[in-house]
Amino acid sequence: MTEARPGPRERMVFSAAQLIRRQGVAATGMREVAAHAGAPRGSLQHYFPGGKEQLVNEAVQWAGRYAGKRIARFLAGLDEPTPSGLFAAMAAQWTDEYAADGFAAGCPVAAATVDCAASADATRRAAAAAFTAWRAPLAAALADLGVPPGRAEPLATLMISTLEGAILLARAERDTGPLTTAVRELGPLLDAAARS
Amino acid sequence: MTEARPGPRERMVFSAAQLIRRQGVAATGMREVAAHAGAPRGSLQHYFPGGKEQLVNEAVQWAGRYAGKRIARFLAGLDEPTPSGLFAAMAAQWTDEYAADGFAAGCPVAAATVDCAASADATRRAAAAAFTAWRAPLAAALADLGVPPGRAEPLATLMISTLEGAILLARAERDTGPLTTAVRELGPLLDAAARS
DNA sequence: CACCGCTTATGACACTCGTCATAGTAGCGC
DNA sequence: GCGCTACTATGACGAGTGTCATAAGCGGTG
Numbered sequence: 001m002t003e004a005r006p007g008p009r010e011r012m013v014f015s016a017a018q019l020i021r022r023q024g025v026a027a028t029g030m031r032e033v034a035a036h037a038g039a040p041r042g043s044l045q046h047y048f049p050g051g052k053e054q055l056v057n058e059a060v061q062w063a064g065r066y067a068g069k070r071i072a073r074f075l076a077g078l079d080e081p082t083p084s085g086l087f088a089a090m091a092a093q094w095t096d097e098y099a100a101d102g103f104a105a106g107c108p109v110a111a112a113t114v115d116c117a118a119s120a121d122a123t124r125r126a127a128a129a130a131f132t133a134w135r136a137p138l139a140a141a142l143a144d145l146g147v148p149p150g151r152a153e154p155l156a157t158l159m160i161s162t163l164e165g166a167i168l169l170a171r172a173e174r175d176t177g178p179l180t181t182a183v184r185e186l187g188p189l190l191d192a193a194a195r196s
Numbered sequence: 197m198t199e200a201r202p203g204p205r206e207r208m209v210f211s212a213a214q215l216i217r218r219q220g221v222a223a224t225g226m227r228e229v230a231a232h233a234g235a236p237r238g239s240l241q242h243y244f245p246g247g248k249e250q251l252v253n254e255a256v257q258w259a260g261r262y263a264g265k266r267i268a269r270f271l272a273g274l275d276e277p278t279p280s281g282l283f284a285a286m287a288a289q290w291t292d293e294y295a296a297d298g299f300a301a302g303c304p305v306a307a308a309t310v311d312c313a314a315s316a317d318a319t320r321r322a323a324a325a326a327f328t329a330w331r332a333p334l335a336a337a338l339a340d341l342g343v344p345p346g347r348a349e350p351l352a353t354l355m356i357s358t359l360e361g362a363i364l365l366a367r368a369e370r371d372t373g374p375l376t377t378a379v380r381e382l383g384p385l386l387d388a389a390a391r392s
Numbered sequence: 393c394a395c396c397g398c399t400t401a402t403g404a405c406a407c408t409c410g411t412c413a414t415a416g417t418a419g420c421g422c
Numbered sequence: 423g424c425g426c427t428a429c430t431a432t433g434a435c436g437a438g439t440g441t442c443a444t445a446a447g448c449g450g451t452g
Contacts, residue, residue, distance in 0.1 A: 008429095024311040026222035029409065042430040045411075052410065104314040110364055114310045115220040117367045118300040127368040154377045161361030161374055168306055168360050169353065171313045172323040181350045182357055189385050204399090225439065238400040241441075248440065 009047045011037040016059035021108035025056055025115035025123075056112060057126040063108045064130025071137040075144075083145050083194050084187030086138075087159055091183045094167055095176045103174045106167055109134075135160055146194040155193055162186055205243045207233040212255035217304035221252055221311035221319075252308060253322040259304045260326025267333040271340075279341050279390050280383030282334075283355055287379045290363055291372040299370045302363055305330075331356055342390040351389055358382055 006014070015037035019028040030052055034041045048054045074089040075081060097105070109130045116123035139156035147155060162182045169178035202210070211233035215224040226248055230237045244250045270285040271277060293301070305326045312319035335352035343351060358378045365374035 022314045024220055024222055026220055027311060027315070030411090031409085040430050042432080046429060106310055106313070109368070111310045113364050113368045114302055114307045115223060117302070118218045119223070124368060124370070128370070131365055131368055154381055157365065157374050157377045158358065158381045161365055161378055162354065162358045163361065164364050165357030165359065165361035166353075168309050169327055169357055172305070172309045172320060172327055174320070174324070178353050178357055181353045185350055185354045185385070189381070226441090227439085236400050238402075242399060 008037065008039040008043055012039050012043070012047065012055065013058045013062050015039075016055050017063050017108045018105070020056065020059055020111050021063075021105045024111045030055065053120055053122060056116070056120075057123055060109055060112045060123065060126040060130050061133075064126075064133035067109075067130070067134040068137045071134075071141050075141050081145055083142055083147060083155070083190035084183070086141060086145070087163075087186060087190055088183045090159070090163055091166070091179045094163075094170070095179050098170060098176050098179075103171045106171050107164060110164055110168070131160065142190075142194070147190075148193070148196060151193050151196075155190060159186070159190070204233065204235040204239055208235050208239070208243065208251065209254045209258050211235075212251050213259050213304045214301070216252065216255055216307050217259075217301045220307050226251065249316055249318060252312070252316075253319055256305055256308045256319065256322040256326050257329075260322075260329035263305075263326070263330040264333045267330075267337050271337050277341055279338055279343060279351070279386035280379070282337060282341070283359075283382060283386055284379045286355070286359060287362070287375045290359075290366070291375050294366060294372050294375075299367045302367050303360060306360055306364070327356065338386075338390070343386075344389070344392060347389050347392075351386060355382070355386070 012033055016028065016033045019033060019036060030044050031041060033055065034044055044055075045051075048058075050057075070090075070093070071086075074086055078085045078089065109127050112123055113127045117127070118124075135153075135156045138159065139152040142152040142155055143149060163179075166178040166182040170176050208229055212224065212229045215229060215232060226240050227237055229251065230240055240251075244254075246253075266286075266289070267282075270282055274281045274285065305323050308319055309323045313323070314320075331349075331352045334355065335348040338348040338351055339345060359375075362374040362378040366372050
């Protein structure tokens with residue numbers, strides 16, 4: 001897609017996120033990350049002296065920032081902005097990917113949480129920060145769309161929870177049904193909150 | 197808790213599920229499973245000639261059956277049976293565990309999906325079957341509670357999606373907030389469907 | 393006793409892993 | 423040229439992995 005413009009460090013963080021969301025953290029090796037990024041193996045200990053944990057944490061952090069930034073772009077792309085439309089756009093990113101490239105990949109933050117929440121507390125905190133970096137702009141967007149202040153935060157949490165779970169079910173069943181079901185069932189609730 | 201009555205084979209399957217839901221599949225070793233189950237290492241290749249994949253698949257299958265059976269028990273334990281009450285009971289199982297034992301463990305089926313969906317198709321299919329074994333009794337319970345036939349299945353999918361995602365967020369943030377939020381926000385929607 | 397299944401025991405193999413130590417190279421200021 | 427920094431290259435180490443081969447114990451039945 002893009003040129004190999006970003007430096008090897010950023011490419012390795014990106015590649016780590018890509019591999020983690022496919023295989024999980026434990027099954028992703030550092031040599032594999034370097035190879036996937038087209039980066040020299042010797043650069044690993046240079047850019048990530050904190051070892052694998054640092055690399056994983058930065059990949060999770062990157063994913064959180066990425067998800068947060070997407071919110072604004074989804075909002076801008078909506079013909080008529082509604083909470084349900086925003087949620088549909090978030091889910092469509094996954095249905096589109098699954099339709100185009102298969103069900104190989106999930107959410108890297110979810111993978112890091114599942115694999116590291118109990119063993120590596122720094123990674124767990126990185127995952128929590130990533131979810132916050134995702135939820136905060138989402139809640140702000142809901143508030144902009146007319147959701148009362150007290151409801152925006154919980155509804156943002158609900159949207160992310162449901163989306164993450166639907167991604168999980170979709171991958172397991174190799175079917176985008178759970179994602180479309182989530183949009184269809186949750187949409188009216190979200191729009192009703194915006195009109196209240 | 198229980199006596200060591202079940203045979204070594206069942207104990208190993210159970211231990212595998214326990215370890216997988218804490219550490220993920222890749223980080224769980226077979227020797228570790230045998231040790232956790234108090235079973236001899238030599239029994240691994242005897243009871244699970246299919247290797248680690250067979251053990252993981254059976255653990256996932258066990259988890260799916262367990263979740264499905266719990267639905268009936270939750271239903272029986274409700275003072276006044278409603279869809280929101282059922283969902284609250286499902287979530288309470290997790291909030292109670294997290295309050296009592298900490299946020300170390302998640303759902304083993306989710307862990308298997310994240311770690312194996314792209315690499316081991318048999319495990320992915322086992323996870324899909326586990327979700328089905330969970331969703332089918334849940335949808336039947338919703339139908340019993342007055343949810344129209346066409347809505348029971350999608351609502352069951354929505355409940356499982358949201359619960360799985362909320363478990364994920366709760367583990368990452370070490371806070372049961374996402375679980376209680378899910379119950380509070382989704383409850384009215386579920387009960388409204390039962391009255392229609 | 394022998395015989396025979398079901399289990400268990402144990403050691404080895406061929407990996408892969410993350411990490412480290414050490415050396416090497418490229419580029420730049422001077 | 424020198425010196426310095428940033429980056430890369432490469433090999434090794436110890437630990438852990440899943441899997442296999444082989445042999446032993448064990449509790450019955452004939």
